[in-house]
Amino acid sequence: MNKKWLSIPYALWSLIFSIIPIIIITIYSFCKRSPYGKIIYEFTLDNYKQFLEPIYLNVLWRSILLAAISTTACLVIGYPMAMIISKTSIKKRNVLIMLFVVPLWTNFLLRTYAWMVLLRDQGAINQFLIYLGIIKEPLQLLYNPGAVVMGMVYNFLPFMVLPIYSVLSKMDNSLVEAAQDLGATSGEVFRKVIFPLSMPGVVSGLIMVFMPAVSTFVISDLLGGGQTVLLGNLIQNQFLVARNWQFGSAISMIMMVLILIAIRISSKYQDEEGGGLW
Amino acid sequence: MVRKLFKRGYATLVYLFLYLPIFFLILYSFNDSKYRGKWNGFTLRWYEELLKDRAIMEALYNTFMIALLAAIISTIVGTISAIAIHKMSSKWKVVFMNVTYIPVMNPDIVIGISLLALFVSLNMRLGFVTLLLAHITFNIPYVILAVLPKLKQLNPYLEEAALDLGATPMYAFFKVILPEIMPGVITGALLAFTLSLDDFMVSFFTTGSGVNTLSIRVYSMTKVGVSPKINALSTVLFLGVLVLLILLQKREKNLNE
Amino acid sequence: MNERVVGLKKIAVILVLCMAMVLFSGCGQGKVNEKGYYDTLNVYNWGDYIDPVVLEEFEEEYGIKVNYDTFANNEEMLAKIQQGGNDYDVIFPSEYMIETMIKEDLLQELDYKNLSNFKNIGEQFKNLPYDPQNKYSVPYFWGSMGIIYNTKKVDEKVDSWDILWNEKYKGNIFMLDSVRDTVGITLKKLGYSLNTKNIDELEKAKEELIKQKPLVKAYEVDNYKSMMIAGEGAMALTWSGDAMLLIDENKDLAYTIPKEGTNLWFDTMAVPVTSKHKKEAELFIDYMMRPEVAAKCAGYVKYATANVKALEYLPKEEVENELAYPKGNIFEKGEVFIDLADFTTEYDRIWTEIKSH
Numbered sequence: 001m002n003k004k005w006l007s008i009p010y011a012l013w014s015l016i017f018s019i020i021p022i023i024i025i026t027i028y029s030f031c032k033r034s035p036y037g038k039i040i041y042e043f044t045l046d047n048y049k050q051f052l053e054p055i056y057l058n059v060l061w062r063s064i065l066l067a068a069i070s071t072t073a074c075l076v077i078g079y080p081m082a083m084i085i086s087k088t089s090i091k092k093r094n095v096l097i098m099l100f101v102v103p104l105w106t107n108f109l110l111r112t113y114a115w116m117v118l119l120r121d122q123g124a125i126n127q128f129l130i131y132l133g134i135i136k137e138p139l140q141l142l143y144n145p146g147a148v149v150m151g152m153v154y155n156f157l158p159f160m161v162l163p164i165y166s167v168l169s170k171m172d173n174s175l176v177e178a179a180q181d182l183g184a185t186s187g188e189v190f191r192k193v194i195f196p197l198s199m200p201g202v203v204s205g206l207i208m209v210f211m212p213a214v215s216t217f218v219i220s221d222l223l224g225g226g227q228t229v230l231l232g233n234l235i236q237n238q239f240l241v242a243r244n245w246q247f248g249s250a251i252s253m254i255m256m257v258l259i260l261i262a263i264r265i266s267s268k269y270q271d272e273e274g275g276g277l278w
Numbered sequence: 279m280v281r282k283l284f285k286r287g288y289a290t291l292v293y294l295f296l297y298l299p300i301f302f303l304i305l306y307s308f309n310d311s312k313y314r315g316k317w318n319g320f321t322l323r324w325y326e327e328l329l330k331d332r333a334i335m336e337a338l339y340n341t342f343m344i345a346l347l348a349a350i351i352s353t354i355v356g357t358i359s360a361i362a363i364h365k366m367s368s369k370w371k372v373v374f375m376n377v378t379y380i381p382v383m384n385p386d387i388v389i390g391i392s393l394l395a396l397f398v399s400l401n402m403r404l405g406f407v408t409l410l411l412a413h414i415t416f417n418i419p420y421v422i423l424a425v426l427p428k429l430k431q432l433n434p435y436l437e438e439a440a441l442d443l444g445a446t447p448m449y450a451f452f453k454v455i456l457p458e459i460m461p462g463v464i465t466g467a468l469l470a471f472t473l474s475l476d477d478f479m480v481s482f483f484t485t486g487s488g489v490n491t492l493s494i495r496v497y498s499m500t501k502v503g504v505s506p507k508i509n510a511l512s513t514v515l516f517l518g519v520l521v522l523l524i525l526l527q528k529r530e531k532n533l534n535e
Numbered sequence: 536m537n538e539r540v541v542g543l544k545k546i547a548v549i550l551v552l553c554m555a556m557v558l559f560s561g562c563g564q565g566k567v568n569e570k571g572y573y574d575t576l577n578v579y580n581w582g583d584y585i586d587p588v589v590l591e592e593f594e595e596e597y598g599i600k601v602n603y604d605t606f607a608n609n610e611e612m613l614a615k616i617q618q619g620g621n622d623y624d625v626i627f628p629s630e631y632m633i634e635t636m637i638k639e640d641l642l643q644e645l646d647y648k649n650l651s652n653f654k655n656i657g658e659q660f661k662n663l664p665y666d667p668q669n670k671y672s673v674p675y676f677w678g679s680m681g682i683i684y685n686t687k688k689v690d691e692k693v694d695s696w697d698i699l700w701n702e703k704y705k706g707n708i709f710m711l712d713s714v715r716d717t718v719g720i721t722l723k724k725l726g727y728s729l730n731t732k733n734i735d736e737l738e739k740a741k742e743e744l745i746k747q748k749p750l751v752k753a754y755e756v757d758n759y760k761s762m763m764i765a766g767e768g769a770m771a772l773t774w775s776g777d778a779m780l781l782i783d784e785n786k787d788l789a790y791t792i793p794k795e796g797t798n799l800w801f802d803t804m805a806v807p808v809t810s811k812h813k814k815e816a817e818l819f820i821d822y823m824m825r826p827e828v829a830a831k832c833a834g835y836v837k838y839a840t841a842n843v844k845a846l847e848y849l850p851k852e853e854v855e856n857e858l859a860y861p862k863g864n865i866f867e868k869g870e871v872f873i874d875l876a877d878f879t880t881e882y883d884r885i886w887t888e889i890k891s892h
Contacts, residue, residue: 010356010359017393017412017415035876084285102523105515107512243617263383499582501605
């Protein structure tokens with residue numbers, strides 16, 4: 001039976017809500033700006049040239065750096081966690097995985113805000129350390145890049161653990177056993193068998209964490225105290241405060257291209273349809 | 279033995295990290311002070327005031343309504359599209375999969391601003407409808423990605439057999455195919471619901487006057503001081519989710535027995 | 536399997552019901568009520584800038600439901616109005632923003648037939664340069680900027696902006712996450728006009744702020760309040776009304792207006808072009824100018840009201856507090872912001888540079 005027509009609603013939907021919006025901001029990114037922020041439909045490269053100024057390149061560099069640090073931290077923390085979970089009994093597994101998903105059902109902003117309360121000078125962590133006598137004066141935990149990285153790791157860790165877990169739990173155990181039978185040490189088994197086989201999950205995880213981390217503005221806004229400006233803050237500022245949609249669009253385009261490149265590089269580890277994503 | 283202990287310790291630490299802020303969020307919902315940091319004694323007044331706060335209640339209603347509707351609509355559209363994509367020639371499949379990946383691989387902020395640009399250039403009034411459209415847009419791909427693997431596992435002769443036996447295509451779909459791919463559909467629906475519920479970025483850019491979701495309310499409150507009422511609300515939500523999950527687990531157990 | 540199909544049908548029925556519900560509840564709004572008013576009003580104001588009771592009483596009196604949204608700075612509000620797609624009826628811009636919005640045709644002219652309470656507004660707040668005949672706006676609150684500091688942590692005399700650059704208070708200083716304000720007081724510190732369009736002066740201010748950055752705890756607009764109350768941080772750049780509110784909560788705090796001069800500001804009420812219900816918007820503005828309503832708001836947010844009749848309803852010590860209600864010619868105390876037109880982008884650029892340094 002011919003079922004092609006079934007794809008028509010989705011094709012239309014994607015055209016209107018995914019493709020056309022991106023075309024619109026592509027056009028904006030090449031437009032001029034009137035003194036009061038109105039869009040003038042005349043071709044210019046100024047918006048992209050503006051991005052090449054040292055301030056903005058600096059923001060770009062810092063965003064990539066912070067996102068890379070957070071992504072690495074998520075991998076280092078998340079991989080062992082996924083392994084531990086995948087080794088437990090099926091019954092326990094479901095509970096442990098659910099425990100990773102439940103925080104996602106409380107609100108993202110609330111979770112980030114909760115960290116603000118924990119990290120401030122009179123927050124629980126500082127008070128606890130003072131109570132233990134480890135420190136006398138409260139530590140400056142909030143409002144620095146470290147706090148931003150922590151917020152990213154906290155919010156995005158499940159996106160690293162879940163895909164890796166799903167690959168690990170489906171992994172054929174006989175391969176591991178075969179390697180062991182052939183005399184491989186547990187370190188070798190991990191390096192040569194388990195890790196390479198879990199690559200699709202790792203790659204999905206890396207993308208799922210890096211992408212929101214490089215584009216966030218809320219975490220840097222709340223936990224960075226306005227001192228850490230990331231690409232997301234820049235875009236948000238251009239659209240909602242500075243009224244320079246053209247420049248904001250140009251930054252978005254640059255960010256999109258960047259992410260596409262990152263995905264291209266990593267896609268050789270993915271299945272053709274990226275089934276390892278979830 | 280040491281290894282096992284180490285593993286257990288590690289897992290505990292990670293879960294502690296995940297739940298510590300939530301614990302304090304809940305704790306402060308019982309704190310008798312508007313300002314955080316200091317513990318001023320136990321109270322339930324924030325729960326009382328929560329019920330009276332119309333703005334929060336409206337935001338809550340919008341959040342759930344949008345998550346529910348977006349999840350339902352995107353599950354239906356997504357499942358149908360997944361079936362269509364599954365049957366396509368590989369050339370078209372590549373085209374459709376690439377399109378499907380646009381909202382998945384695009385940062386939320388870009389989805390948000392590009393949809394804002396679309397709605398504004400169409401002269402649409404920003405509000406409930408635009409929020410819903412935006413949420414459906416970023417939900418559909420996840421449903422497709424959840425359903426496709428199940429379709430791949432499906433025995434291709436199953437449907438033919440049903441049709442040969444005289445079932446109408448509709449009947450074959452509902453009686454034969456759908457039950458087989460149901461786990462994927464449910465995963466997709468749950469995923470869509472969760473993503474909608476937790477979304478801030480896209481909603482932030484696509485909402486208009488007077489229509490707020492919980493995330494947007496909380497964000498504007500972080501600029502003027504978050505009321506402990508919000509803590510009370512998150513406690514209720516958190517416990518609600520927990521109870522729901524426990525019930526589901528129990529039911530599964532019963533079914534298995 | 537049959538059961539599953541039945542389950543599906545149930546889901547389908549629920550779905551249809553849900554959709555119908557949403558559609559109908561959508562229809563519930565947007566009608567004219569029995570008092571002849573359109574039944575919803577969208578108000579867009581600064582965070583924490585009104586007594587919520589006042590809104591409830593307005594709703595009760597006129598049967599109009601108020602949707603109340605907030606913004607964190609003038610620029611954010613302007614962006615929303617200019618972008619369109621929403622229908623805000625009443626907004627609360629500051630004076631320089633009124634100027635910008637008039638130039639951009641974003642405001643509707645007010646009809647004074649509907650604003651009988653305008654007589655309650657003090658004469659010195661009427662017909663100011665930003666809106667010479669009050670064609671588009673009526674004053675709401677006014678005030679100054681200054682430094683709020685914790686007397687337990689700061690023992691020296693605070694009378695100059697220089698103290699915000701004092702190494703002693705490293706990591707204990709809050710600045711406002713608001714371009715014009717933070718850059719403005721830096722220009723004042725350097726002895727320039729806070730409306731400067733001289734790029735060299737602006738660059739000097741930028742260098743000053745970059746020098747100051749290691750000392751700053753956060754660029755912020757509101758969380759610093761609860762932190763100052765809790766005794767965290769030594770000092771913060773703040774607006775007069777917030778300062779009064781904080782001092783009420785923590786007696787160790789004090790407020791001062793530095794000798795180099797400050798910014799004198801006026802926040803107003805206006806009807807943007809996005810409003811389709813000007814009559815109800817004016818009804819709301821007129822209601823806000825009733826002396827007892829204005830007094831309630833002033834008592835709640837602690838800013839100085841421009842409504843002289845309202846002063847009679849306020850506690851004497853509040854009205855006589857010179858930090859909140861400076862005496863004499865207020866225009867000698869500070870400079871009022873004016874619209875910078877296309878020079879705004881320069882301010883925006885240096886602000887990004889400072890924050891991302």
